[in-house]
Amino acid sequence: MPEYSWPPMNKRAVMGKSFDRLDGPQKASGRAKYSSDLNKPGQLFGVFLHSPHAHAKVKSIDISAAKAMEGVTAVRIIAGPGAELQWAGAEVAIVSAVREEIAKDAIRAIKVDYEILPHVVQEQDLSKVGSRAKAAGEQVTGDPDKAFKEAAAVIDGQYGCPVITHCCLEPHGNVVQWTGGTVNLWPSTQAVSSIGGDLAKQLEIPATDVKVQMDHVGGGFGSKFPSDRWGSEGAKLSKESGGRPVKVYLDRSNELTIGGVRPSAFAKIKVGANADGKIIAWQSESWASGGVGGGGMPPIPYVMTKIENFRLNHTAVSLNAGPARAWRAPNHPQASFLTCSALEDLAAKLNMDPWDLFHKNVEMSARPEVYRKQLVKAAELMDWKKKWHPRGAETGNIRRGVGLGMATWGGAGHASKCKVSINADGTIEVEIGSQDIGTGTRTCITQVAAETFGLPMSAVRVKLGDNAFPASGPSGGSTTIGGVSSSTRKAAVNALEKLFERVSPGLGVPADQLEAVDNKIQQKGNPAKGLTWKQACQKLGVDRISEMGENVPAQAAKEGLNTLGAAGIQMAEVEVDVETGIVRMRKMVAVQDCGLVVNPKTAASQVYGACIMSICSGLMEERVMDRVTGHVLNDDMEFYKLAGMGDIGEIVVHMDITPENDKRGIIGLGEPCAIGGLAAIANAAANALGVRVPMVPLTPDRVLAALSSDRRNA
Amino acid sequence: MQNFEYANPTTLNDALGLLGSAWGEADVLAGGTDLLSLMKEYIHSPKRVVNIKNIKELGGISKVGSGLRIGATVTLDELSSNAMVKQMYPSLAQAAMEVSSPQLRNMGTVGGDLCQRPRCWYFRGGSGLLGQDESGKSLVATGENKYHAIFGSGPAWFVSASSFGPALIALGAKVTLQSASGKREIPVSEFFVSPKSNGEREIALKPNEILTQIVIPAAGKNANYEVRHREAVDWPLTAAAVNLTMAGNVVKSATVVMGHVAATPWRASQAEQMLTGKTINVELADKAGEAAVANATPLSGNSYKVQLAKVAVKRAILRAAGIAI
């Protein structure tokens, strides 16, 4: 058995070092080509006709006028007579034409007669959703009623966060061509190795007939795994148009309407603690919606899962709105927000610093020691003990406050296969059916290969984004870095062993006594006895060494290359103008548990980006549904508000890179850092204002309403 | 987008000859930052588009008497970086700077800003200028209206989009509207109108006219304040512009105009009266803010804007008087 384990931390020359993204200059200069940038010769444009009604049945559809338009090559009906449409924006038909403008004019020429059905699109007020509510069974542990009676302090709160979308810079879509027996797909996907098979199923052709290629993807965040209508309908349009390639991309309005959402989460929460702040009882009635399918219960109580007495009730609400898709750490930001908000309110009731309350109660988490250390570190970086004050201590027009939120995540590597080749000129080629969704996957794979061969980054060429390469898992669940690093490591070690075997006789050193370091192959620890890397590879002549490596999740933990479990603490400091209700970020601190970190810079970038997403959802981001028309009203980037540079404040990222964490192997990072920020911001506002704003984002209307109800209560 | 004819005249006379007698025949194109979206969304489908950016006489900022003439195609960037504008009309320069996207400031023009269409999501979504369903019922009143009007008696509930409107009215500016048959000069306060039907416009411009210039007289102490949710490019939730004619420390006369609170910029005469004859301080500014919103009639979801309008007025007054906010 070859030795695959990672080289010791202090011996690594390339891994663990901060490298800029290899594709950074290409992306920043616009030279990087996303699938949405492609314009193939003879390309057509596909445009959907979307349902104008939130809930309707198609009575009849007439496409003849569209078909007759000059420049239109094909028209396809997606929802024929009898089809029930469950949200405004649902695809009804699709047109391909020689120009996008013509396709857009053509869909307006399609005549559809709808039977309009009643719709429900808002779920904030559960009492108004009628039969759309589906209760899940009650879960009870211990004796919550008794515990509440015995509690020294009990709080009763209501909290909510609305549906938000993924807002990928590159919307959903693809270029696709079906000609002869082959479908060429240039997608925007998080799943290069599986999307082809998916499309093949929809087209009822063999998976081997679908060729997938993608160099870059402009954001996915969980919303770009399957092959969608733009793939299957685009392919059919292509076939019907004589095999010309068809580009189908959602525009921003459709992207925000049907490109996927993160489900909302609301809850009435009651928590009880004894006098010294230990939580003894929890009760929650939660509800959520991510569209017609309703919405599951976020994992509450979050992190402190060992509370002894609790009662959980959840209701899924079916709405006539675009469907949910996985959104960076599905259900965790919501769970963290609901739980940590309630706990902050509890601390206020007990006149306790919430830091102390959290510090005490992490005893009930799976990893108390880690959270305690992180709480200490985060407090130090935020200067928490100096900045925190009891509620109501701030009385001016501009009030500051601090808050915290917690996170937990898995992040073990996914199944991944990889082929590594050593060429006679000394270059290394890595082929892997993975994708770089902007996280730095290319760069990290290059580092792993360079480290294994004792070479500089420039000697390694990584090829990904093609389903002809060995299959690697989809980029979801923070599983990519563990999966691709492990398969690359194993393939590289396997290839290196083969090279050792080649040069061993000449050197007179047994293969298992050789090592590759510093551009050399040498007897272990003896630079005098060796060859330069170049000389060694020349021995291959016209040959090349190609070896496979595979990460098998069930075995990974034993091998120690990757594992799971990432905790995190985030803190926020905000400033609120109580005359306008406008909340501004001052500072965020993210203390992130991790394993072996391949590239501290790209890892920290994940955390920065996650903090910014939390700021968006904490302060401004929400989908606005119109109860009357059932439409998404803010289907643009003007009123679907995201933070800009000036809205972000200072962000301090602390990656917990230590020898003991390093020993755990690689753990995914994309999602755990996107969880705690929302709760931290909401809690910071509560601390600043002296009153809870029950619902995020903290828009001026909500902040002012919370302040005036506080005044009325006082 | 419907096909259209593109015209690129270099003289005002040529341009005026290319305009139509009814809306929908021709649209004037300045920076295009609004018109292009309107056309892509099928809100406007003109048969002809008349570019006015190559007409020299529509550009430039120059002194006229003790005031300034600003050409219609002056960009927001030219306006906000012009030394005379900054010195004489800080309220205008502030309003231009607050359009916090360099791209918009580089492309957008002053004339285009005054003539831009409302951002009401029902209008932009295709439900007509007044945002009504087929039966004529207001979608704004029954639906989502958190960014809509808090003043006025309808049926228009959108808010006038231009940040320059309130500032120019406070400064007593006039616009020149020219057609092939002649020109008229009207106060900016009469340029903005509250339409009663979907066929009308929210400005006094006629389909055969071009807004050629703005003339602003000498001003008193003036300032603009906008309440914005985001630092990044965003629309004001409310705004106020103030122009104070002073006699020493005492306000001789005041003009206070609120923005983004009604279908037109909204004059706050009660606030003006409250300031007249007095010396500005925080307390007075606060009271004036309160007076400005005393008659507000918010919709179902925007009563918070009453407070924001009050704050905008208060802070604009303090800013004009040079008192820290």
Ligand SMILES: Cc1cc2nc3c(=O)[nH]c(=O)nc-3n(C[C@H](O)[C@H](O)[C@H](O)COP(=O)(O)OP(=O)(O)OC[C@H]3O[C@@H](n4cnc5c(N)ncnc54)[C@H](O)[C@@H]3O)c2cc1C
């Ligand atoms: C995200 C966003 C935020 C914004 N924020 C603000 C803001 O805070 N405050 C603000 O005031 N604006 C704001 N704007 C609007 C922006 O300032 C305007 O789009 C711009 O000023 C319009 O100028 P333009 O030259 O590009 O007009 P165009 O798009 O060329 O024209 C707009 C309209 O005016 C007509 N028109 C233009 N010039 C003339 C003329 N001389 N005579 C007759 N008709 C004419 C056109 O026919 C068209 O109907 C924002 C825009 C966006 C997209």
